[in-house]
Amino acid sequence: MLPIEQFPVLVVAISLLSALTILLAGWINKKSCFFISLATITFQFILSIFILHHVLTVGTIHYWLGGWRPPWGIEYVVDALNAYVLIIILFLSLLAAIYSKRSVEHEIDEKKLVTFYTLFQLLVTGLAGVVVTGDLFNMYVLLEVCSLAAYALIAVAGGRALKASYNYLVMGAIGVCFYLLGIAFLYSVTGTLNMGDMRLLLPALYGNKGVQLAFVFMFIGLGIKAAFFPLHTWQPDAYTYAPSAITVIISTAMAKASIYALIRIIFSVFTVDFITLFAPIADIISWVAAIAMIFGSILAIAQFNLKRMLAYSSIANIGYIMLGVGLSTSTTLGLTPALMHILNHALMKGCLFMAACGFIYKADLRDIRDLVGLARRMPYTCFAFLLAALSMIGFPPSVGFVTKLYLIFAALDAGKYIFIAVIFFSTLLMIVYFWHVIEIMYIRVEEGGEKEISVTEVPRSMFIPGLVLAFLCFIVGIIWLIGTPMPLMDAINSGLGLGVVP
């Protein structure tokens, strides 16, 4: 039996080996690609559960690659935050992989199947790597691995996806360049690339203009990758035109990995002291996030394309997460609301995109107005969509409700009452656009007349992941309300020095 300390590196290394094995196996049998990918991701997911258990019972895992000591060698560090995000990412990747089987056969040229799964596995490698690494430059490399895979995977769909992918490539390249510049600035003053070491060396240099500039660069760079409001311009097109399975994985797992990197840089490399004393950015983040919540929702109302509407809704939800980050320094709840919404949004948006892509799979229904009476034709998919949409609106006891409740607690605790009004207003806007879809699907059944399309339910491998996520939206909501994962949240907050108001 391998010691669990080996698992963080196995999550990345086995995935990388599997990616190139798919390339070889594809030559012998094209059907085997999917199964190798699925088996690998399942294995990774099981490893990640062991990692979380080990982190909670024993403590942080420090893994020195090649046996080199940290400031010189690369170190993988897994603490409570990593382990939590790693499980979310691999779970969503697993469901996206199951979902991909039929949708890929339908959408993608058979010639491209082998390279598709190779890139898919490389994307998962990069995502897992970004999350487990404890080295700034290593994080840049793995961020590039998953970004490059994502650019290619979006472009696989052809047509307008090419332009979307090119936009994403340009924006993403600018983003990682900013991040790299930030690393260069930090390296020039500290001479280290290890996050833990950097955290110890930086406090004496917080007054340095180069360090402050590095913080701004890294924030902007990762903000672009995470599609944080004014930097989101690549996102709606990329989500709309990407192939179904890829929309699911980049809108959930990849967005969450970028947000994780942002949180790690803000609170772990730089500290709470830095952002309260030297770069008072918490208030700015909160206000920009508030604008994002309103702006994303308003633009979502204006959309006719269902996937595009969900993409704008994602911008609003990134706003929710960042509002949690912005408020975290001034409440005793710390990062809890933001961390909750990382999981919650992944569950809800994964389900919604699976349903939306299911409609496209069956009858090429991209426009919301074409969905008339669809609830009778595709009952399971529509039901999953309904549950996730209710959850998004904040129907108790769903996950959306829990996030909003905790964000309101955080805003009350911080004494910033204006954000409560913003949350309520944004919820009202969400009701407008989600109810519009639900009304067309469920209530206007008879009005369609000849426009009603006779389609049947999507294949089982496509609606079951969606239904699983839809039920999880409510089950996880109840688990949050019972408070079972709160020790995990407290462990994360105390690890980052949050949760205590100075």
Next chain:
Amino acid sequence: MSTEKRIQERDVVIQTIAKLMIPFIQLYGLYVMVGTEGAGGGFQGGTVLAASFILLVVAFGVDKGRMKMPEGWNAVFKSLGLYLYAGVGGLLCIIFSLGKAEYLNYCAIPLAKIIGGPATRGFWVGNIVEVGIGVTVMAAFVSIFYDLVRKEEKKEAKE
């Protein structure tokens, strides 16, 4: 096709020079890759090997190039390089030490008991890891080159 043939007939000089140069370029690539004791050189060696192949295609045309190295081999080489680097170089360390040593810790290989840890590290990096990197880099460059060639062929076919 006809244009290609004409160009080839005209360029006797290039063909002769290429014939003379390619073996030396490849030898040099191999030397950069494994000839030095110590880390580094895998990427550069792979690039030089790929350059020798590209010279072959430039001089003799893409058809002969496909005969020498079919496109299917690229996938095999890419995977082979990664297996050497991450599999033989990395995972074996964990397997040999039954999970005690870290990933990429070459001291864990049984060879270390005979010639000592640092020497094993140098040997393993110089001869296996660098070859893995070099083979993957070469295959990647050649496949990029083939993709560009295919695009040109399509354009010509349209005209």
